[in-house]
Amino acid sequence: QQYLEKLKNKQVVRFPSQAPAHPLWPEIERVTLEQLQYARLGVEGGVWQLFAEDGEMKMYKREEEVDGLAVDPLKAVHTVKGVTGREMTHYFFSPDVRFEWETTLEQMKVLETIADDTLVILQIHKRVWPASQRDALFWSHVRRVPNDTDRDAQDIWIACNHSTEHHEAPSNEGKMVRVSLTVCLVCQTSIEPPSDGGPVTRDHLTCKITYCSVVNPGGWVPTSALRAVYKREYPKFLKRFTQYVKDRCDKQPILF
Numbered sequence: 586q587q588y589l590e591k592l593k594n595k596q597v598v599r600f601p602s603q604a605p606a607h608p609l610w611p612e613i614e615r616v617t618l619e620q621l622q623y624a625r626l627g628v629e630g631g632v633w634q635l636f637a638e639d640g641e642m643k644m645y646k647r648e649e650e651v652d653g654l655a656v657d658p659l660k661a662v663h664t665v666k667g668v669t670g671r672e673m674t675h676y677f678f679s680p681d682v683r684f685e686w687e688t689t690l691e692q693m694k695v696l697e698t699i700a701d702d703t704l705v706i707l708q709i710h711k712r713v714w715p716a717s718q719r720d721a722l723f724w725s726h727v728r729r730v731p732n733d734t735d736r737d738a739q740d741i742w743i744a745c746n747h748s749t750e751h752h753e754a755p756s757n758e759g760k761m762v763r764v765s766l767t768v769c770l771v772c773q774t775s776i777e778p779p780s781d782g783g784p785v786t787r788d789h790l791t792c793k794i795t796y797c798s799v800v801n802p803g804g805w806v807p808t809s810a811l812r813a814v815y816k817r818e819y820p821k822f823l824k825r826f827t828q829y830v831k832d833r834c835d836k837q838p839i840l841f
């Protein structure tokens with residue numbers, strides 16, 4: 586049934602990424618797979634503190650500082666009905682729709698297209714008064730990963746962003762302070778097939794999401810101001826982004 590759905594949506598063939606020829610590839614491969622393992626670790630064990638909750642969405646942090654600057658790792662879990670992991674990660678990765686859901690952005694530029702699934706992006710974020718304005722330069726990669734722990738389950742999808750350097754955007758130019766970040770969105774779809782053997786529709790889909798982020802804001806920001814921004818922006822982002830994907834996919838063919 587699923588195979589027929591995929592055929593119908595012409596999603597069967599996905600060519601391998603052309604990114605392996607690029608000098609960044611070994612790092613992209615290593616960081617993406619490390620992030621996948623990290624995301625799959627649970628939040629039990631007492632190191633994670635729940636700081637925001639809304640329905641199925643739960644957000645945890647670990648308070649950490651580097652040279653007096655808060656760099657609290659964040660881990661969020663969420664369950665969203667009616668969409669697939671491929672759709673979620675596609676819209677997280679795709680620069681074409683970023684302004685539709687990313688409210689911290691002022692400007693964004695794709696500096697390099699390494700492959701269809703791998704980009705280098707420069708973002709200028711909104712200024713938070715009275716701190717200096719921040720920019721972020723990172724590679725962004727999306728991929729499907731076969732589920733090796735359960736062969737019958739749907740594949741896992743991951744989108745991963747990690748700070749990098751690029752000759753078109755040196756960090757010591759201008760008045761921006763550059764943040765450094767490692768972020769991943771890991772998604773897995775489960776399908777509750779209709780009991781009457783009918784076709785799988787969006788009503789039968791559930792997508793389990795894990796979002797992990799570590800952002801070093803660079804420069805100097807008082808810890809209390811930074812934690813206030815985190816507490817406000819992360820829940821806002823995850824609620825807005827997941828609702829955007831739901832709305833966007835509604836009435837569209839399912840992309841498994």
Ligand code: 16C
Nearest residue numbers: 687689710711713716719721746764768800802806818822
């Ligand atoms: O993962 C997210 N978005 C991705 C695509 O944009 C990408 C981006 C990561 C965000 C990097 C943070 C950049 C600094 C933002 C400055 C704060 C702007 C607040 C504007 C309020 C009007 O991976 C979703 C990201 C969700 C939002 C994260 C907020 C992180 C706050 C970091 C604080 C930095 C310093 C702020 C100075 C007070």
